[in-house]
Amino acid sequence: MTKNRNNQRKHTILLSGLAVGMLGFAFALVPLYAIFCEVTGINGKTYAQEIDDTPAVLQVSEREVTIQFLGQVGRGMPWEFRPMDTQLKVRLGEINLTSYYARNRATQAVTGQAVPSVSPFYASNYLHKIECFCFTQQLLEAGEEQQMSLRFYIDEDLPEEIKTLTLSYALFEVPELEVASLTLTNNLQ
Amino acid sequence: MAVTADHNIPNRSPLMAFLSRWLLTTNHKEIGTLYMWLSFVLFFIGGAMAMVIRMELFQPGIQFAEPLLYNQMVTLHGLIMVFGVVMPGFVGLANWQLPMMIGAPDMALPRLNNFSFWILPFAFTLLISTLFMEGGAPNFGWTFYAPLSTTYGPPSTDVFIFGVHLMGISSVLGAINIIVTIFNLRVKGMTLMKMPLFVWTWLITAFLLVMVMPVLAGAVTMVLTDRHFGTSFFAAAGGGDPLLFQHVFWFFGHPEVYILILPGFGIASQIIPTFARKKLFGYHSMVYATASIAILSFVVWGHHMFTTGMPLTAELFVMYATMLIAVPTGVKVFNWVATMWRGSITFETPMLFALGFVILFTIGGFSGLMLALVPADFQYHDTFFVVAHFHYVLYPGAIFGIMSAVYYWLPKWTGNMYDERLGKIHFWTAIIGVNMTFFPMHFLGLAGMPRRIVDYSLQFADFNMVASFGAGMLGLTQVLFLYIVIKTIRGGKKATGRVWEGAEGLEWTLASPAPLHTFETPPKFPTPEEDYPRD
Numbered sequence: 120m121t122k123n124r125n126n127q128r129k130h131t132i133l134l135s136g137l138a139v140g141m142l143g144f145a146f147a148l149v150p151l152y153a154i155f156c157e158v159t160g161i162n163g164k165t166y167a168q169e170i171d172d173t174p175a176v177l178q179v180s181e182r183e184v185t186i187q188f189l190g191q192v193g194r195g196m197p198w199e200f201r202p203m204d205t206q207l208k209v210r211l212g213e214i215n216l217t218s219y220y221a222r223n224r225a226t227q228a229v230t231g232q233a234v235p236s237v238s239p240f241y242a243s244n245y246l247h248k249i250e251c252f253c254f255t256q257q258l259l260e261a262g263e264e265q266q267m268s269l270r271f272y273i274d275e276d277l278p279e280e281i282k283t284l285t286l287s288y289a290l291f292e293v294p295e296l297e298v299a300s301l302t303l304t305n306n307l308q
Numbered sequence: 309m310a311v312t313a314d315h316n317i318p319n320r321s322p323l324m325a326f327l328s329r330w331l332l333t334t335n336h337k338e339i340g341t342l343y344m345w346l347s348f349v350l351f352f353i354g355g356a357m358a359m360v361i362r363m364e365l366f367q368p369g370i371q372f373a374e375p376l377l378y379n380q381m382v383t384l385h386g387l388i389m390v391f392g393v394v395m396p397g398f399v400g401l402a403n404w405q406l407p408m409m410i411g412a413p414d415m416a417l418p419r420l421n422n423f424s425f426w427i428l429p430f431a432f433t434l435l436i437s438t439l440f441m442e443g444g445a446p447n448f449g450w451t452f453y454a455p456l457s458t459t460y461g462p463p464s465t466d467v468f469i470f471g472v473h474l475m476g477i478s479s480v481l482g483a484i485n486i487i488v489t490i491f492n493l494r495v496k497g498m499t500l501m502k503m504p505l506f507v508w509t510w511l512i513t514a515f516l517l518v519m520v521m522p523v524l525a526g527a528v529t530m531v532l533t534d535r536h537f538g539t540s541f542f543a544a545a546g547g548g549d550p551l552l553f554q555h556v557f558w559f560f561g562h563p564e565v566y567i568l569i570l571p572g573f574g575i576a577s578q579i580i581p582t583f584a585r586k587k588l589f590g591y592h593s594m595v596y597a598t599a600s601i602a603i604l605s606f607v608v609w610g611h612h613m614f615t616t617g618m619p620l621t622a623e624l625f626v627m628y629a630t631m632l633i634a635v636p637t638g639v640k641v642f643n644w645v646a647t648m649w650r651g652s653i654t655f656e657t658p659m660l661f662a663l664g665f666v667i668l669f670t671i672g673g674f675s676g677l678m679l680a681l682v683p684a685d686f687q688y689h690d691t692f693f694v695v696a697h698f699h700y701v702l703y704p705g706a707i708f709g710i711m712s713a714v715y716y717w718l719p720k721w722t723g724n725m726y727d728e729r730l731g732k733i734h735f736w737t738a739i740i741g742v743n744m745t746f747f748p749m750h751f752l753g754l755a756g757m758p759r760r761i762v763d764y765s766l767q768f769a770d771f772n773m774v775a776s777f778g779a780g781m782l783g784l785t786q787v788l789f790l791y792i793v794i795k796t797i798r799g800g801k802k803a804t805g806r807v808w809e810g811a812e813g814l815e816w817t818l819a820s821p822a823p824l825h826t827f828e829t830p831p832k833f834p835t836p837e838e839d840y841p842r843d
Contacts (some may be wrong), residue, residue: 123492123493126491126492127416127417127488127492130487130488130491130492131417131484131488134483134484134487134488134518135484137518137519138480138484138518138519138521138522139522140522141518141519141520141521141522141523142522142523142525142526144522144523144526145522145523145525145526145527145530145556145559146526146530148523148526148552148555148556148559149530149541149552152549152552152555153549156549193544193545194459232545232546232547234544234545234547240617240619241619289544291543291544291545291546292545293545293546
């Protein structure tokens with residue numbers, strides 16, 4: 120009977136461990152999902168690339184594609200936000216510069232974060248951004264306006280069938296946590 | 309009730325005695341009864357919400373329920389039926405039956421058993437109380453997709469999250485208890501491959517519960533921190549992704565739908581051999597089929613997300629994996645049919661419900677195959693076709709499974725036979741009601757009626773009216789079911805120990821009603837050549 124008791128205890132502990140492990144797995148899904156999307160380019164996510172990664176000399180190809188730019192603001196985001204060029208014809212491997220216009224229409228400072236998305240999604244791994252306002256959060260004072268620049272090139276390995284790609288930015292107000300914690304620190308001081 | 313004598317402590321008011329008996333009980337039969345009654349009560353509450361939905365959809369336009377109320381009804385109906393009716397119903401059956409079927413005196417962890425039950429009334433009181441809160445109850449559907457539940461959720465979402473946490477704790481503890489019981493308390497000679505199939509299916513279900521309920525807990529926790537603690541798991545603004553929610557949710561959600569059906573498979577595998585008076589055909593293949601369904605359930609969650617822009621390769625993989633599940637499921641259906649082949653079948657109420665289960669669950673399985681096809685799913689997604697599909701697998705599947713189990717084992721529990729004539733009336737009204745309610749929804753969905761919307765365009769009016777009439781019939785006949793159960797508890801023809809002529813298994817070697825404490829000395833498990841001892 121003691122052997123049975125010990126077995127019961129062992130099984131209970133093992134199963135509780137399994138349950139706790141699965142709770143951990145649920146949270147592990149978050150980074151796993153991000154890595155999976157980054158590797159495969161699913162969801163049209165494009166990721167920040169360090170300038171060092173860019174080859175010193177780029178092969179500029181003859182092939183031309185059209186790249187379209189879109190900009191939207193999230194719910195409650197009080198900014199005006201639009202691309203300066205809605206459409207560019209670019210050659211593969213050529214470094215291009217364009218910019219987005221942003222103006223804070225609110226009466227207080229607002230921090231924004233732009234989230235890029237490329238369509239068709241499998242083109243996202245071929246669009247390389249060297250410099251982008253989406254790499255960092257942008258702070259605009261009340262009424263302040265700004266031209267935010269974007270420097271990019273398109274990989275020459277871009278699949279043949281893609282003639283047009285679309286780069287879309289959704290601009291969100293940064294959740295108040297950081298702003299709140301800053302205020303708190305200031306008050307404490 | 310002589311069996312309760314040892315629980316009555318003198319010099320206590322009857323109320324205190326009653327409360328301490330039911331609040332503090334660690335007896336698997338009493339806890340089983342508590343689970344069954346909780347499930348029954350919530351069945352009527354969730355059913356009343358379904359009536360509000362069907363009343364509203366009786367005609368086009370907005371009659372009874374404003375859109376906000378309608379959405380709350382849809383959400384709570386789903387949550388209550390899944391977490392409050394089917395799961396506690398099956399756990400109640402497991403509590404009553406598992407120890408008796410494996411020759412054990414009780415569950416392995418009786419106090420934990422009491423704890424896992426008594427969490428549930430609080431969890432559902434919390435959930436239902438959200439109806440009376442400012443901003444109303446959760447209104448985003450039982451799947452609580454972000455951002456509907458994060459950015460746009462009403463304040464009561466936090467109460468809902470806490471309720472789901474409690475339910476999750478209860479299910480995980482209950483499942484651990486069941487696994488430990490099955491692994492350690494089987495009678496000598498009952499090897500794993502000699503266990504009754506209801507025990508097998510519950511063992512596998514319990515493993516699914518231990519593995520996926522924590523993932524649900526993780527999902528609601530992330531929703532909570534996104535709502536209040538500034539994290540951005542599902543908010544694009546902070547670098548998160550709303551689509552991630554669907555991946556986490558359906559990683560839980562797909563195994564969950566098998567949690568809702570596998571014990572039903574076990575019940576059918578107990579009842580059909582009894583009334584066909586033959587041994588179950590293909591016992592081993594039944595066990596392997598159940599296990600492979602459970603394993604496959606972990607890799608097919610993507611079929612809920614075909615229209616979210618998944619890459620083609622993932623869609624193809626998920627499509628084939630989903631269709632593969634039809635193979636073990638088909639094995640089970642053919643085994644049930646082969647069990648009945650050349651049997652001397654009688655059609656008592658439990659058998660009728662089991663047959664209704666097999667036939668109508670198969671229809672639900674077929675519409676599931678249609679939904680598994682990626683191109684077809686693009687048309688069916690979020691239409692009433694999906695509603696028809698999952699109600700066919702859940703109502704005549706899970707719920708009929710529980711009902712047939714109740715009719716089958718009620719004489720063992722109460723010592724009285726139920727009223728066979730009323731039972732048959734209940735069955736026929738239920739099966740006509742089920743088909744009248746849910747079959748037209750197939751046509752509505754194929755014609756393009758979206759789900760979860762309070763109003764619809766005129767061309768859907770006729771089928772909706774038929775469905776609403778069917779729902780009324782289906783709802784009313786459950787009142788008859790309640791009457792039958794109460795009548796059986798109060799009296800009726802005395803049941804024998806074996807109850808059914810063709811019944812096999814340790815639970816039938818006990819007297820009816822089963823004494824409060826059974827198998828305190830382990831019974832003898834018969835070798836294949838022997839019969840079970842008869843009273």
